[in-house]
Amino acid sequence: MRIMQRSAFKRSNDSTRIIITAIMGISFGIFIGISISSVHLSKISLLSGVKSSFDVPMTEIGIAHTIFDGSSGTKNIEALRSATLPKINVSSNPRGAELLPPGIVVSESDLYLRRLWGDPSEDLKKKPKYLLTFTVGYDQRHNIDAALKKFSDDFAILLFHYDGRTSEWDQFEWSKNAIHVSVKKQTKWWYAKRFLHPDIVSAFEYILIWDEDLGVEHFDGDKYMNLVIKHGLEISQPGIEPNNGLTWEMTKRRGDREVHTVTQERPGWCSDPHLPPCAAFVEIMAPAFSREAWRCVWHMIQNDLVHGWGLDFALRRCVEMLSS
Numbered sequence: 512m513r514i515m516q517r518s519a520f521k522r523s524n525d526s527t528r529i530i531i532t533a534i535m536g537i538s539f540g541i542f543i544g545i546s547i548s549s550v551h552l553s554k555i556s557l558l559s560g561v562k563s564s565f566d567v568p569m570t571e572i573g574i575a576h577t578i579f580d581g582s583s584g585t586k587n588i589e590a591l592r593s594a595t596l597p598k599i600n601v602s603s604n605p606r607g608a609e610l611l612p613p614g615i616v617v618s619e620s621d622l623y624l625r626r627l628w629g630d631p632s633e634d635l636k637k638k639p640k641y642l643l644t645f646t647v648g649y650d651q652r653h654n655i656d657a658a659l660k661k662f663s664d665d666f667a668i669l670l671f672h673y674d675g676r677t678s679e680w681d682q683f684e685w686s687k688n689a690i691h692v693s694v695k696k697q698t699k700w701w702y703a704k705r706f707l708h709p710d711i712v713s714a715f716e717y718i719l720i721w722d723e724d725l726g727v728e729h730f731d732g733d734k735y736m737n738l739v740i741k742h743g744l745e746i747s748q749p750g751i752e753p754n755n756g757l758t759w760e761m762t763k764r765r766g767d768r769e770v771h772t773v774t775q776e777r778p779g780w781c782s783d784p785h786l787p788p789c790a791a792f793v794e795i796m797a798p799a800f801s802r803e804a805w806r807c808v809w810h811m812i813q814n815d816l817v818h819g820w821g822l823d824f825a826l827r828r829c830v831e832m833l834s835s
């Protein structure tokens with residue numbers, strides 16, 4: 512019931528001010544093993560695949576490996592077309608791709624825009640490190656335009672349009688480089704489940720999934736990300752200005768520290784001081800997920816989830832997994 516009350520309360524606020532100086536996060540996770548090179552990986556998966564596949568002479572596997580190892584992109588597909596390849600069945604490949612040589616399997620993507628002609632290496636002058644998404648209606652264009660001034664070119668912008676109006680946004684210069692996804696009358700978790708699959712957004716270190724009605728006058732995207740990285744926050748949100756109709760004590764900005772992960776609630780609101788909303792709690796209006804945490808949260812978003820109320824109470828599950 513508390514969740515419902517909170518939601519009704521939140522709806523009545525037009526705008527919530529968020530501030531850079533205080534954030535809170537669920538946990539301090541440690542990243543390990545991200546830097547294994549892809550070449551190395553493909554060798555490992557090839558070897559483990561050999562064991563479980565049909566009998567294939569090692570020499571033929573060697574040939575397949577030579578063809579695909581080291582080359583990249585579309586060259587691999589050309590090789591696949593022309594070479595006489597042994598029949599293989601690599602169980603360590605992603606589901607559905609078992610019949611492909613490991614060297615050709617590309618299971619992840621990004622949202623970087625590509626040129627139609629010319630040199631692909633010139634597609635991107637700078638690769639954005641973070642993905643910032645807003646679920647928007649055209650009526651909120653001025654608020655979104657103001658918000659985006661707080662984010663540097665380290666952030667790729669993705670807008671989900673729930674009112675079907677997309678081309679009008681091109682009045683803003685930044686809109687021409689943004690990704691626009693238009694599906695009428697859906698909520699942000701509906702879009703996130705369908706368009707932010709972890710394999711699709713894997714190029715981004717952090718994914719921010721924000722509401723459109725945030726006031727960010729005192730916010731700075733780069734400073735915020737620096738704090739998130741400095742404190743190793745897997746799931747976090749910016750602090751909210753104290754005198755702006757807060758729902759939860761936890762989300763309140765604290766002047767005395769950069770980050771907090773626990774708080775004191777009003778009496779009777781926390782069954783356990785180590786559980787949300789007293790600890791390990793981030794609200795769903797402006798969360799920032801690490802790539803690893805998002806890989807978990809995406810799976811937790813149920814397919815029929817609409818508003819997502821209550822999801823914030825469960826997010827910590829994804830961080831317990833990371834830090835264990």
Ligand SMILES: *[C@@H]1O[C@H](CO)[C@@H](O)[C@H](O)[C@H]1NC(C)=O
Nearest residue numbers: 563564599600601602609610
């Ligand atoms: C590949 O191997 C698995 C067992 O590891 C087997 O279940 C599957 O049917 C094989 N696929 C093909 C197409 O042979």
